[in-house]
Amino acid sequence: MPELPEAETVANALAAVLPGRRIEKVEVFTPSMREPLTPLLSAGLAGRRIEAVKRRGRYVIVVLDDGRSLLLHFGMTGVVRVEPASVSRRKHEHLFLHLDDGMVFRFECVRRFSICKVVRGEGEAELAKLGPEPLTEAFDGAYLYRLSRGRGCPVKSFLMDNGVVAGIGNIYAAETLFAAGVRPSRRTGSLKRKECDRLAREAKRILQWAIEEGGSSISDFRHVDGSEGKFARELKVYGRTGEACPVCGATIAAERIGGRGSFYCPECQK
DNA sequence: ATATGCACCTGTGTGC
DNA sequence: TGCACACAGGTGCATA
Numbered sequence: 123m124p125e126l127p128e129a130e131t132v133a134n135a136l137a138a139v140l141p142g143r144r145i146e147k148v149e150v151f152t153p154s155m156r157e158p159l160t161p162l163l164s165a166g167l168a169g170r171r172i173e174a175v176k177r178r179g180r181y182v183i184v185v186l187d188d189g190r191s192l193l194l195h196f197g198m199t200g201v202v203r204v205e206p207a208s209v210s211r212r213k214h215e216h217l218f219l220h221l222d223d224g225m226v227f228r229f230e231c232v233r234r235f236s237i238c239k240v241v242r243g244e245g246e247a248e249l250a251k252l253g254p255e256p257l258t259e260a261f262d263g264a265y266l267y268r269l270s271r272g273r274g275c276p277v278k279s280f281l282m283d284n285g286v287v288a289g290i291g292n293i294y295a296a297e298t299l300f301a302a303g304v305r306p307s308r309r310t311g312s313l314k315r316k317e318c319d320r321l322a323r324e325a326k327r328i329l330q331w332a333i334e335e336g337g338s339s340i341s342d343f344r345h346v347d348g349s350e351g352k353f354a355r356e357l358k359v360y361g362r363t364g365e366a367c368p369v370c371g372a373t374i375a376a377e378r379i380g381g382r383g384s385f386y387c388p389e390c391q392k
Numbered sequence: 393a394t395a396t397g398c399a400c401c402t403g404t405g406t407g408c
Numbered sequence: 409t410g411c412a413c414a415c416a417g418g419t420g421c422a423t424a
Contacts, residue, residue, distance in 0.1 A: 235400070341403090397422090
């Protein structure tokens with residue numbers, strides 16, 4: 123699921139309802155998450171007030187009033203909801219935070235790859251290795267060109283490296299590469315400066331557009347209110363193997379790169 | 393340091 | 409219908 127646009131959508135929704143609320147009770151239903159949730163039970167969260175909700179890359183940061191934060195990551199299938207306590211627990215909901223207005227923050231993840239942990243400050247230590255935010259000026263063609271020199275990995279893997287740029291995953295890497303006319307298997311070090319300019323420009327445009335559409339709901343991702351992100355209908359190549367390229371009509375191809383399904387137009391992307 | 397493959401999980405779709 | 413297998417918005421670790 124959640125790449126940057128989905129995390130941004132969730133963070134914005136949570137920012138509208140959580141700040142000012144007090145956590146009254148913590149319930150953990152699933153001890154065997156990839157990142158165990160049990161530390162939340164003894165973290166002294168009861169009584170803490172939520173001050174703000176922020177995003178960094180694919181992470182959502184729920185800032186508490188005691189110098190700590192809850193750091194959220196949605197893995198592949200993470201969903202958060204804020205619903206009344208009267209709604210019964212779903213099969214894959216692993217954590218409830220009961221709030222002082224009768225609502226419950228619910229953390230769901232089918233594959234249990236999601237993370238919810240208490241961190242110091244706003245998670246500076248945990249987030250230190252992330253590259254720049256793609257929607258800031260720090261991320262541009264010059265930056266990409268500089269980092270790409272001497273790199274031998276496929277450019278798609280390069281764009282999906284969180285240390286290079288934070289928050290671009292399998293969907294938006296594929297769409298960015300299509301929009302920029304660059305084949306995902308291209309060796310990163312072979313990129314021309316102009317191609318780096320196009321990659322940075324198209325990544326920004328597509329991520330911004332996807333945020334405006336509320337992200338992409340392929341199967342699991344949902345908004346905090348349960349509705350779906352609309353950007354899946356705008357995807358040009360992701361998941362469209364065998365369909366016609368919307369630009370030239372050639373057949374969209376697929377191959378595995380870095381163990382991930384990768385989609386491209388063999389005519390438009392060189 | 394960089395590149396690659398796999399493990400971590402459950403659910404779904406496909407082919408036999 | 410049942411079963412095996414591949415695959416799914418990600419990341420971390422082991423191995424070269």
